[in-house]
Amino acid sequence: MESKVRVAIVGSTGYGGVELIRLLQAHPYAEVSSVISSSSAGEPIASGYPHLSEIRRDLLDDVDPAAIGAKADVVFLATPAGVASKLAPQLLEQGLKVIDLSGDFRLPQSGLYEQWYGKPAGDPAYLEQAVYGLSEIYGDQVKDAAFISNPGCYPTATLLGLLPAIKAGWIDPDTIIIDAKSGVSGAGRGASLGTHYSELNESLKAYKLNKHQHTPEIERFVSDAAGREVITTFTPHLVPMSRGIMSTMYAKLTKERSDEEFVELYREFYRGRPFVRIRPVGVWPATKEVSGSNYCDIGFAVDKRTGRVTFVSVIDNLVKGAAGQAIQNLNLMMGWEESAGLQFIPMYP
Amino acid sequence: MESKVRVAIVGSTGYGGVELIRLLQAHPYAEVSSVISSSSAGEPIASGYPHLSEIRRDLLDDVDPAAIGAKADVVFLATPAGVASKLAPQLLEQGLKVIDLSGDFRLPQSGLYEQWYGKPAGDPAYLEQAVYGLSEIYGDQVKDAAFISNPGCYPTATLLGLLPAIKAGWIDPDTIIIDAKSGVSGAGRGASLGTHYSELNESLKAYKLNKHQHTPEIERFVSDAAGREVITTFTPHLVPMSRGIMSTMYAKLTKERSDEEFVELYREFYRGRPFVRIRPVGVWPATKEVSGSNYCDIGFAVDKRTGRVTFVSVIDNLVKGAAGQAIQNLNLMMGWEESAGLQFIPMYP
Amino acid sequence: MESKVRVAIVGSTGYGGVELIRLLQAHPYAEVSSVISSSSAGEPIASGYPHLSEIRRDLLDDVDPAAIGAKADVVFLATPAGVASKLAPQLLEQGLKVIDLSGDFRLPQSGLYEQWYGKPAGDPAYLEQAVYGLSEIYGDQVKDAAFISNPGCYPTATLLGLLPAIKAGWIDPDTIIIDAKSGVSGAGRGASLGTHYSELNESLKAYKLNKHQHTPEIERFVSDAAGREVITTFTPHLVPMSRGIMSTMYAKLTKERSDEEFVELYREFYRGRPFVRIRPVGVWPATKEVSGSNYCDIGFAVDKRTGRVTFVSVIDNLVKGAAGQAIQNLNLMMGWEESAGLQFIPMYP
Amino acid sequence: MESKVRVAIVGSTGYGGVELIRLLQAHPYAEVSSVISSSSAGEPIASGYPHLSEIRRDLLDDVDPAAIGAKADVVFLATPAGVASKLAPQLLEQGLKVIDLSGDFRLPQSGLYEQWYGKPAGDPAYLEQAVYGLSEIYGDQVKDAAFISNPGCYPTATLLGLLPAIKAGWIDPDTIIIDAKSGVSGAGRGASLGTHYSELNESLKAYKLNKHQHTPEIERFVSDAAGREVITTFTPHLVPMSRGIMSTMYAKLTKERSDEEFVELYREFYRGRPFVRIRPVGVWPATKEVSGSNYCDIGFAVDKRTGRVTFVSVIDNLVKGAAGQAIQNLNLMMGWEESAGLQFIPMYP
Known part of the structure; x- marks a missing residue:
């Protein structure tokens, strides 16, 4: 396990975050090293999500960019609109790779973001830097990127x-x-x-x-x-x-x-x-x-x-529309096979 | 009750038929006098639909045009495609009013029916005679009609x-x-x-x-x-x-x-x-x-x-898209107020 | 309409209240004269419940016992635990008939109520006076009562x-x-x-x-x-x-x-x-x-x-377990036929 | 892949069979070598189950005990009542390991089976031989068995x-x-x-x-x-x-x-x-x-x-109540870790 890439998930108590945990559980090269939530820090993640009982025994960490840097190589942001625009730059500056599942970096012009989201946009320098992670279309750019804006569902x-x-x-x-x-x-x-x-x-x-x-x-x-x-x-x-x-x-x-x-x-x-x-x-x-x-x-x-x-x-x-595509992008970023950890059959019926 | 208009329902064991029964139960001027089904004739309608227990004690009648004429003033046809095209003329010839809930008389050209339904169309004379019962649009024609083709959902x-x-x-x-x-x-x-x-x-x-x-x-x-x-x-x-x-x-x-x-x-x-x-x-x-x-x-x-x-x-x-609109058309045909028996509040939640 | 018994519904914006409105719409002897809500007073009831659009144009009244007495003969309380215990006595003292759909008067001993509901119980005199309205069992007592405690679902x-x-x-x-x-x-x-x-x-x-x-x-x-x-x-x-x-x-x-x-x-x-x-x-x-x-x-x-x-x-x-049984009790109290306004067929499917 | 244990699934077009396929897809030591169905032999399994498109390209094999023996080491029977009672002995005689997901071998007395299932029971010798695969309770017997009767849901x-x-x-x-x-x-x-x-x-x-x-x-x-x-x-x-x-x-x-x-x-x-x-x-x-x-x-x-x-x-x-427990029993039979291929997180929500 030592050699696995360490992944932190900010917003672990949302459906996107908990789906990342589910999918990464079976990943051959990555492991979740920190589950982070501003609202429930200190509690076991399984107390709000009993389906994780005895599988994930982690306590939720608070949102602390410096602490994240010490625990993780890659950070997934599964946060509400307006959070990543502030947090992503602090993480990127530490040299971490960041995959943002929110909409904060999907629109390159600040004005457009503010018009449709009704919130202030992030730093324009980062808006430009974010690679749009629609894996099948922009996968080549994803491969060289440190900062991915994961597409909406x-x-x-x-x-x-x-x-x-x-x-x-x-x-x-x-x-x-x-x-x-x-x-x-x-x-x-x-x-x-x-x-x-x-x-x-x-x-x-x-x-x-x-x-x-x-x-x-x-x-x-x-x-x-x-x-x-x-x-x-x-x-x-x-x-x-x-x-x-x-x-x-x-x-x-x-x-x-x-x-x-x-x-x-x-x-x-x-x-x-x-x-x-x-x-x-x-x-x-x-x-x-x-x-x-x-x-x-x-x-x-x-x-x-x-x-x-x-x-x-x-x-x-929640998978191709969020957590799964984020992992697909992680795979591309890291040079792993595109489908690592994602090769399972849909659940039917 | 004697003075109520007598209604027969052919196809009473389908969802459209059983919804007609539900709605007509509260109608001030009409009553169901015969429930008809080719597949389950002789059985109590409530045996296949226990929600009707002790409310409708009728046995299902077989499909017999002459017998229908003896029991009813108006006939609703809630039958699969291809049935009404044969049955409606026999009922109309007896002077009965007919409201067909199937698609058999909604297209005036035989060729079009056969192309889309994959079945032989009915007699062209009746195709022309049928009034399309989209009540709010063609209500004036409905008022004078004896034969209504009730719209699809x-x-x-x-x-x-x-x-x-x-x-x-x-x-x-x-x-x-x-x-x-x-x-x-x-x-x-x-x-x-x-x-x-x-x-x-x-x-x-x-x-x-x-x-x-x-x-x-x-x-x-x-x-x-x-x-x-x-x-x-x-x-x-x-x-x-x-x-x-x-x-x-x-x-x-x-x-x-x-x-x-x-x-x-x-x-x-x-x-x-x-x-x-x-x-x-x-x-x-x-x-x-x-x-x-x-x-x-x-x-x-x-x-x-x-x-x-x-x-x-x-x-x-099943209501405005089938049984309810059929009753709305019945109301218009008979000169009753348009909303007779239909003035109830949607069920929510 | 003048001769209909006037009914006020306190808690009209809950599911029990809105179901009372639905069922009373078709009642032959009673009509809803006031829809009351502490949380949304002044607003049209249909704004929170669009299924009532163009059917109920009432504005929600605030909870004011004296005003209720001026507008209604009978009051249904479809309120959360702890409200009726205070409100019912004020309404009864005005000579109004009261049917309480909450649990406030279902347990005759204050201690038991407090143990299971975790709230202070109502006035013991009223606890004793309330007739438990399980219509088929206690209908004879309901007939003579002014104050009904409607059973839980x-x-x-x-x-x-x-x-x-x-x-x-x-x-x-x-x-x-x-x-x-x-x-x-x-x-x-x-x-x-x-x-x-x-x-x-x-x-x-x-x-x-x-x-x-x-x-x-x-x-x-x-x-x-x-x-x-x-x-x-x-x-x-x-x-x-x-x-x-x-x-x-x-x-x-x-x-x-x-x-x-x-x-x-x-x-x-x-x-x-x-x-x-x-x-x-x-x-x-x-x-x-x-x-x-x-x-x-x-x-x-x-x-x-x-x-x-x-x-x-x-x-x-929501019907036999709340609003319907409450109306059944109203019918019994008022000497009307037990099924007045309730004789409809279940909705299936 | 050569070294994986080969598994045949009889009844692959039922929900139990298709769930076995889903779960075995990720198994480290076993692979599905034959998907078998009496009703759809010759067709691609994905044509009736499009969720398997491009994942499982197999054609369905017919039920032929000798052919099964040539293609598989272990056979799962996910068949309706009355099929395994005949098929299992033929497979066991070839030295195959058999895990029966039906109820055919769960009751040791023929009379009891016939009373509750309304069908003739299997050969009493095999009824006795079958080990009831409730893994947590009878796991020790499962370890030494060639023939498992997998518990009902x-x-x-x-x-x-x-x-x-x-x-x-x-x-x-x-x-x-x-x-x-x-x-x-x-x-x-x-x-x-x-x-x-x-x-x-x-x-x-x-x-x-x-x-x-x-x-x-x-x-x-x-x-x-x-x-x-x-x-x-x-x-x-x-x-x-x-x-x-x-x-x-x-x-x-x-x-x-x-x-x-x-x-x-x-x-x-x-x-x-x-x-x-x-x-x-x-x-x-x-x-x-x-x-x-x-x-x-x-x-x-x-x-x-x-x-x-x-x-x-x-x-x-479909998992612990059928396909998952069957694989858990396979793991125990084969001496693998009990949770091989089953270590994933429930899907939530």
Whole structure:
């Protein structure tokens, strides 16, 4: 165990943090050396999460950048918006590698962050330095980086589904509409009427229409792929399930294409990447088919009548949409195989 | 009770049939006089549906058109595709009023029916005679009709959400995209892997992309409102809940409009109609807010950035999407107040 | 409408209060004249409960005993523990009829209340005056009462299932074990980790073992039926569903009995009572079979091998376990037919 | 990989079989060499289970005992009742090791099997030879065995919860009552009204009261622990969730004991066993806390008032209740560490 890379997790008592702990438990080259929480410092992590009983006996550490540096080589920040913007620079200055799972470093312009998040943005120097860790797209930059901004859950499902078609010029980016659906764990562990069982069960709701903070993140990288500024329509929905995201996406074809061509294009694009799976023609993925795993599964439906293509892209929001992709990025950063510690089968049913 | 209108329900052992029984129980002017099922004739209806114990003691009648005529004034057909096309003419010829909840008479051209349903269509004379019972839109024709084709669940939510904007010319019909989500009861009571609890729970899936039989029904009435032929993109999804449909719909504005204008347009359009409720600006309905009731609730989100408007329209698929709207049409046909027997509050939570 | 009895609901923004509003909407002789909430006074009730949009346009009134007296003939108290003990006396002194849905007046001895509820009990004079409104058992006393203590949800399912057998001497009360399971709405609308969707979904948990405050309420009336003091084992569980309670109950038979004898005993006991339904031999009720309704459905399983009988009793916790039974008691108090406003079919599926 | 033990799974298209595939994927010493199904032979296993896409590319083999012997060292039988009784002897005669996950070899007397399963029992010689694989209790016998009968899901949760107290003489076995609750995956993947989403969601039901085939299995080993014949009351319930079993169990204490004593007794009893976790006093496990894992978590509540103790024992029915325990037994049989391939953290939330 001595030779394993030591990992600290700030925000260990949130769902993202606790999922990092779950996934890293089986990692061959990394180990969790410090679980950190500002709200419950000093308590055993298992007291708030009994599923960790007798597996993780750690006490939660307080947030102390200097102490973190003494205990860890890499730090995951699984913190609410506005925390990483202050904490990441202090950790980076100590020479630590940092992977930020929050949205604090996903938008390069301070103004955009402040507009969509309603909080002051971080130091512009660090905003520029952060590499966006959509592993399958920006993996080459991740390899050389010390500071990763891990993508949001909705953007991960959305961008992996759209980017190959945009880069190939097969769809008109100006016609993109994203109808996204998430399980409730995406809202975090905070108790509110918005996460109350009796309010959500047997119900479906749309929220933050045209206002969700993942919109500019999606547009940033759609624009990057299109080579020009693109704006999109993005509607998130809350589905009565704990885990899972589906992005159903629509766009006009630039010329007639078949389902077979899309399957071929995507299989080629993601060749060699272990975590994107393309469904055959006429089959679309369900969220349960990736539950608990780092897969992103994608299917297509071309409609000759309308000249549109529909994309269906699913992930587990806590794995590929958060903790799993963060570990995938860790693997790339450290020069390990991309799938180290992540090679397991989705839990079904 | 003697003076109540006598109603027979063919297909009483399906979810649509049993919901008709539930709703008619409280109707002031109609009563269920015969519950009919080809599969379980002779058995007490309560033996397959214990929630009816000691409330409905009827034995199920077999499907016998002559016998139905002797027992009923009005017949509801809550049967699988392909049954009503044969049965409705036999009932109408006896002078009975018929409300068909299946899709058999929703498409006026035989060819279209056969293309989308994969079954032979009914007699063209009856296809033409059937009045499409989207109560708020075609209520005037319903009033004079003896034969109603009750709308599908997805078309009801979709058309009530779209038609006022189309008729007003506020959106470009060619840009309409319909992302629809349904609870599992929409798939009926038949047992299959597609309705298996462990397969659906904690999962979300898209199905029949560009192939769902409600697509031509939606297009027929969107075209009717637009005054020209319109084709649309329609994607249904299955959500882990029993009841509820949400249609999230997207279209380009023909000129800049505000959310306030949409709210005003729709409130004016549906003024005096008891079952459509328009949410205020910035609020969107959840399916639970109409559960068990005949309401269709609608909200809007105009996006100045993209020039698009998003519509969110919800119903209970078994009530406004089936049995409730059928009774609403019965009320209109019989000259009763539109909301007779339907004036109850949604069940929440 | 002038001649309807005017009803005020204190605690209108809780699940019990809002269910009273739903059920009273269809009541032939009573109408809601005032919806009252200490926390949201002045706001429209529909703003926190959009399912009431355009149905209930009332603003919430503040809690003011004198004002209540001016607006209402009967007051329902759907308030947290500790409120009714102070408020009920002030309302009764004005000559109002009061039905308290909280636990404040269910235990006649102050000490017992304080032990199990951890709060000071109300005035002993009122504790004695309150009639326990288990309608099928104590309906005769309810008829003459001005002040009803409406039973708890668990005690309703439990006592209706056990009392006929105890009164008949068929089971040994000292051997009674009650394994009870509730949907989440029983925990109220307050947001906490204990009502968080992601924590409860796909999970089952036991809680408050041997400590639940409904234990002494159950024991009080089991003892009353047995004619001597009885103590029981009571275990509540939280089930991932919104509504419904099942009590599975076990006891030793005092002599050999058959399932048929139990069915017969119970059908005779509840003859003429509209809301208790006894399942035939070999059939047990599911909670969905009473959802949204005031029914209590009961089934039996005698085991000759062990000499025990198992009872399965189900209710909708918000209806027969709260608001519905409160209205049933109102009907009895006012001399109306017992089922007035409650004669509807459970919502299925 | 050459040196890994080769495992064949008969019944690979059931939930138990597919869970074996999931768990064995990460096993350090064993690998799945053949996936076998009588119903879908020749098809890719991933076509019926898309979550396995690009992970398991195997085609399903037909059930052919000789062919199995050529491909495997160990055979797991995850088959419906009545299959293993014929198949296991043919495999054992070839010198293969066999772990049967069905109930065919759990009852040593043919008559008992035929009474509870309603099918002819297997060859009595093999009934006697089969070692009951409740790993924590009969692990020593498992170590020397070639033929394991893997315990049922309900018996696993129940027996692990009860046996230490029975062996210690702390409870009266004649007073044991078992109220058990299971998620729907326990009913298998077969489609029926009994596994239909809309019928089960938002519902709770009891079934097979006093008739469940796991009753004699529980009684066999309770009797074994008590040293005399014991009969019990066992009531299974179906809970609206996919995975998880909870057994809530009741018994009279033989003398006064404290919660602390129970915690101590059980911690001592299971010392060194990696998969049983004892909750501290006043804390009881929820099924979600073991989801996807091989843990059995147990809590206690002693009630001085009644002289009874309540046990709460939870497992994941597909892991510790089926596939996980089968692998645990494989580990013991092969002399590997007991937890090989099973050392992962439950999936939460």
